Amino acid sequence: MNAETAKTKKRTLREKMSLRLRGIRLAFRIYGAKNILLRAAMYTSEYLPSYFEAFVLSLIVNELAGEAREDRLTQLVLLALGGYFLLYLFARWILFQERSSRIMDWRKDQLYLLSIDNRISYAHVEDPEIRRLRQRIQEANKNRNGVTCYRFFLAEAIPGAFNVLLSLSLFFTLFAPVENAGATGFGAFLLSAPAPFVLILLVLIAAFFAARLKSRAGMLTEKEYGNAAYLSMLSAPLFTADSDDIAIYNLKAPILGIMRKRVLGHPFLKRIMRIRSTHDALIALLDGLLLALALYFVAARTALGVYAVGSFLLYRNALTQLFSGVSFLFGALGYMSGQDEFMEELYRYLDLPDTMYKGTLAVEKRDDNRFEIVFQNVSFKYPGSKDFALQNVDLKFTIGERLALVGMNGSGKTTLIKLLCRLYDPTEGKILLNGIDITRYSYDEYIALFSVVFQDFKIFAFSVAENVACAPDPDRERVDSALREVGMADKVASMPHGMDTAVTREYEDDGVDLSGGEGQKLAIARALYKDAPFLILDEPTAALDPLAEAEIYGDLDKMAEDRTTVFISHRLSSCRFCDEIAVFDHGRIVERGNHKTLLSHNGKYAELWNAQAKYYVDSPAKG
Numbered sequence: 001m002n003a004e005t006a007k008t009k010k011r012t013l014r015e016k017m018s019l020r021l022r023g024i025r026l027a028f029r030i031y032g033a034k035n036i037l038l039r040a041a042m043y044t045s046e047y048l049p050s051y052f053e054a055f056v057l058s059l060i061v062n063e064l065a066g067e068a069r070e071d072r073l074t075q076l077v078l079l080a081l082g083g084y085f086l087l088y089l090f091a092r093w094i095l096f097q098e099r100s101s102r103i104m105d106w107r108k109d110q111l112y113l114l115s116i117d118n119r120i121s122y123a124h125v126e127d128p129e130i131r132r133l134r135q136r137i138q139e140a141n142k143n144r145n146g147v148t149c150y151r152f153f154l155a156e157a158i159p160g161a162f163n164v165l166l167s168l169s170l171f172f173t174l175f176a177p178v179e180n181a182g183a184t185g186f187g188a189f190l191l192s193a194p195a196p197f198v199l200i201l202l203v204l205i206a207a208f209f210a211a212r213l214k215s216r217a218g219m220l221t222e223k224e225y226g227n228a229a230y231l232s233m234l235s236a237p238l239f240t241a242d243s244d245d246i247a248i249y250n251l252k253a254p255i256l257g258i259m260r261k262r263v264l265g266h267p268f269l270k271r272i273m274r275i276r277s278t279h280d281a282l283i284a285l286l287d288g289l290l291l292a293l294a295l296y297f298v299a300a301r302t303a304l305g306v307y308a309v310g311s312f313l314l315y316r317n318a319l320t321q322l323f324s325g326v327s328f329l330f331g332a333l334g335y336m337s338g339q340d341e342f343m344e345e346l347y348r349y350l351d352l353p354d355t356m357y358k359g360t361l362a363v364e365k366r367d368d369n370r371f372e373i374v375f376q377n378v379s380f381k382y383p384g385s386k387d388f389a390l391q392n393v394d395l396k397f398t399i400g401e402r403l404a405l406v407g408m409n410g411s412g413k414t415t416l417i418k419l420l421c422r423l424y425d426p427t428e429g430k431i432l433l434n435g436i437d438i439t440r441y442s443y444d445e446y447i448a449l450f451s452v453v454f455q456d457f458k459i460f461a462f463s464v465a466e467n468v469a470c471a472p473d474p475d476r477e478r479v480d481s482a483l484r485e486v487g488m489a490d491k492v493a494s495m496p497h498g499m500d501t502a503v504t505r506e507y508e509d510d511g512v513d514l515s516g517g518e519g520q521k522l523a524i525a526r527a528l529y530k531d532a533p534f535l536i537l538d539e540p541t542a543a544l545d546p547l548a549e550a551e552i553y554g555d556l557d558k559m560a561e562d563r564t565t566v567f568i569s570h571r572l573s574s575c576r577f578c579d580e581i582a583v584f585d586h587g588r589i590v591e592r593g594n595h596k597t598l599l600s601h602n603g604k605y606a607e608l609w610n611a612q613a614k615y616y617v618d619s620p621a622k623g
Contacts, residue, residue: 011340020336023343027150030112036151038098040158045091047159047321051166052087054317056080061310109141109148113349120352122423123383130352137346146342149335157332163325170318171196190300199297203323206290208330287323294319356425358443364434369533369562371434371449373397373420378429380419388427389415391587397534397564404567404575406608407584413568415587417536420566421450451527455539455568459519461506464492465499468525474499482525491518538568572609581605 011019028036060076063069113134117125124130140146189195298315301307307315375395379388390412397403397420405413418424419431422438431438438446460467465474468482479499483489495501495512502511503522514522527535567578575581576595583591583598583605591603598605 016337016340019340019343019347022347023147023150023336023339024154026147026346027154030108030147031151032101032108035101036154037158038094038101039155041094042091042098043156044159044162045087045094047163048090049084049087050317050321051170052083053080054314055170056083058308058310058312058314061313062308063310065309110138113137116350116352119354121355122418123355124352127383130349133345133349137342137349140342140345145339146346149339149342153332153336157329160325160328160332163321164329167318167322167325168200170314171200190297191304191306195297199294199319200322202293203290203319204326206286206323208326209286290323291320294323356422356443357439359439359441359446361436361440361442363441363445363449366533369564370399371533371564372399373438373534373564374432375416375419376430376432378419378426378431380415380424380427382415382424388587390419393429393589395582395589397566398579399564400562401580402565402567402578404569404578404581405584406569406572406575406581406605408608411584412587413584414538416584417452417538417566417568420534421452421536422446449532450534450536451530451532452536453520453523453527453538457520457523459503459514459522461502461504461511463497463500463502464495464522467503467522468499468529470526470529478529478531479525482528485528486521486525488518488521488525533563535563535565536568537566539570572605572612583608 056076056079060073060080063072063076137146141148144152295316298307298312298319302309302312374397375393378390378393378395380390381388393412393416395416405416407413415424419426422431422443425439433441433446433449464483465476465479466472468479469475476499480489483492483499492499492501496510502508504513505511524537527537567575569575578594580592580594581598582589583603585604591598591601591605593601599609
């Protein structure tokens with residue numbers, strides 16, 4: 001959290017209520033009512049036996065103090081055994097249901113953020129400040145702050161409220177009118193009608209103050225969040241240091257020493273411990289005084305003959321549970337107030353607008369892939385930038401053509417691809433699909449025209465088939481065909497479970513770790529599996545060795561077939577087979593033509609080609 005958001009912000013009661021009610025609704029939306037209620041039921045099942053025990057023991061003690069009938073005592077013992085057994089079955093059933101539900105609850109907050117990523121404008125996703133905001137939200141969730149806190153608050157507040165209501169329901173005889181049998185002084189007060197109300201009022205007041213102490217301690221220590229983040233930042237290099245460096249420089253002892261100096265000796269840790277210790281001691285004192293008062297009240301009334309002896313156990317348990325329930329509820333509400341800063345950041349992210357017009361026109365369905373895209377005088381500035389990343393680009397993507405985009409880093413190649421895939425809209429000019437402005441088409445139908453392999457592609461901890469198909473039920477024949485096209489079929493066949501083998505060992509012990517080149521081939525297979533009319537490859541062989549690269553490009557004619565194929569590449573040797581090459585420089589297309597033609601012009605392409613070729617031709621051999 002940055003310094004500005006770490007400061008306590010004054011909010012009106014209405015603003016606070018709005019923040020927290022939205023947080024509750026959001027928690028139910030993300031995690032689901034079933035999940036939260038099952039967790040609440042699990043907590044409830046944990047303290048129900050204490051109520052049942054107090055109730056049955058009070059009946060047994062009353063019977064022992066009275067007629068002590070054997071048949072009645074037998075019935076009560078059987079009631080205790082049967083009740084405990086049923087409560088045990090209930091608790092186990094709830095635990096099973098909750099754990100089953102929790103399996104499907106894995107990282108729901110992250111999946112929800114991902115759904116927001118897919119909704120908001122791509123410009124927001126690339127904005128560095130928005131990325132930092134999202135990272136802070138993720139860190140908050142990992143530390144059980146933000147919406148994750150609301151999830152646990154609801155799961156525990158519901159049984160807490162039920163605890164309060166159940167304990168109050170056991171007090172109905174506590175308020176029954178009592179005859180004053182000549183008692184005087186404090187004894188007369190104990191027998192008076194207001195006495196039980198005064199006792200419960202004292203319980204509520206004490207619980208409120210205990211909750212306030214917990215809340216105040218939480219809010220005070222929350223202010224040290226910035227210090228904790230700062231320490232984490234300072235300590236990060238210690239944990240990420242290369243093991244070879246640690247071994248060579250014998251850094252094990254120094255790392256521990258530096259950590260102890262930076263973290264354990266930091267003043268903020270001492271402040272936290274002092275605050276928490278002081279407040280915990282006060283809470284324990286309040287708890288002890290209140291329990292002593294409650295026990296004295298019930299014991300005195302029992303001694304005066306108001307209650308049966310067994311009722312002492314029942315009321316004592318009920319008063320203890322009431323204090324615990326009220327204290328927890330107030331404390332949870334106070335702790336929730338400490339989440340306002342986190343929730344405001346989350347809402348800021350969730351409320352980012354999607355400014356891109358999605359269009360409604362359906363894309364024509366064509367089996368022959370006769371889709372033609374034309375850039376008409378297209379220029380583009382990134383949001384917040386004064387300079388054009390792309391200027392006055394006129395380019396036609398001819399059906400079935402293999403087009404290469406080359407140029408130095410920052411020359412505009414990737415920007416053009418982002419505009420082509422409509423991750424951004426042009427600042428000036430138009431992009432046409434079959435003669436119609438692409439902004440008029442349904443966004444989802446338009447982007448379905450493209451299979452893209454980005455340079456920073458992602459391989460997921462799924463099976464090989466699921467990685468290729470990006471679906472839980474892959475078409476196995478299509479997966480096998482795509483793997484063969486990229487030369488991965490034999491490799492996959494040798495894996496423990498073939499195409500069902502997990503990629504990485506994150507979740508499966510017999511998973512496989514792919515090399516960079518193998519991962520890149522898998523990403524290309526994913527693009528081929530989608531079988532879209534436009535195949536876009538951004539540095540498709542960057543992680544491959546020269547032999548593997550030659551193999552990929554050797555099969556390119558078969559891969560491309562009737563697709564329109566676009567390459568971004570820094571290795572100009574890979575562009576020789578392309579029908580056309582567009583050379584970018586400072587956001588403009590400065591040359592176009594095939595490899596042979598461009599070399600004969602002695603222009604920018606020839607300059608780039610010769611600069612690379614000298615490493616292969618002129619470099620002296622090294623031994």
